[in-house]
Amino acid sequence: MKSNKEILKEHSLKFSKQRDLLLTIFNENKRPLTAEDVYNMLDSSMDLSTVYRIINVFTEAEILLKLSMQNESKALYLLNENRHVHHLVCLSCHQVKTIEGCPIHHYEHELKKQTDYDIVSHNLEIFGYCPECKEK
């Protein structure tokens, strides 16, 4: 298991107490978090603007992944596991299940032929209710 310090170094990012803390939070919470979620977990011990700045730096470095979830006005961020995966997100508790294997990888090739588009990426998120929440 890599230390936070090592992770930062790999991405040519300076170490700081704040960056260390944020990495730890995202490591310990494998679900999408808003900047505010993170801020609250820190008991406001760091400025909100710093949280935003670090999240932006991490996203640019691809340490974090930005999710686009409709009906959410705040941006959600998740640790980038560096594999091509998708997420099954619980609409009630926001818990995330990571789905290995991309169901449309093959389809992209087909689409490329059909449309003559240069296909670069896609965005797939699946929504539902997790076993616990669906009972209610």
Next chain:
Amino acid sequence: MKSNKEILKEHSLKFSKQRDLLLTIFNENKRPLTAEDVYNMLDSSMDLSTVYRIINVFTEAEILLKLSMQNESKALYLLNENRHVHHLVCLSCHQVKTIEGCPIHHYEHELKKQTDYDIVSHNLEIFGYCPECKEK
């Protein structure tokens, strides 16, 4: 071809000059538009807040579809064709190609079994460069 008046009536929405105009704009521009795009097309002849209000009403009535596209801070809206389709969006010109047939429809059933989640919906958008833009 239904008139705008009829479309509004079907959704139990009152007719107004402004709603009529917006429907026409979305009908003539089958690509994702921001509230501001619409406002500009109107030569500012209607208030921006009205544009937002109408877009919200239309989205709630499912006349429009709200897209979630990462790296876009403004919300994008598109006429809802009332079929389950996905969109292939050009990263350069925002032109949209509608894809009939859902490549993951079958996959959702499989996933339901695997995960015990109650799967409700998904969100798939595909990004790339259209034949014209990819030359550049």
Next chain:
DNA sequence: TTGGATGCAAAGTCTTTGCACGGTA
């Protein structure tokens, strides 16, 4: 020592809301 990171406060961007007026049913 030095440049980048942070805290604080202020501003920016996108969107929503309150209220008076106007138009549709």
Next chain:
DNA sequence: TACCGTGCAAAGACTTTGCATCCAA
């Protein structure tokens, strides 16, 4: 006429930025 829609102005929510200070390399 009664109610909903609209314009205008202001506020709200989320995020970014400027600047002085602080800290890691």
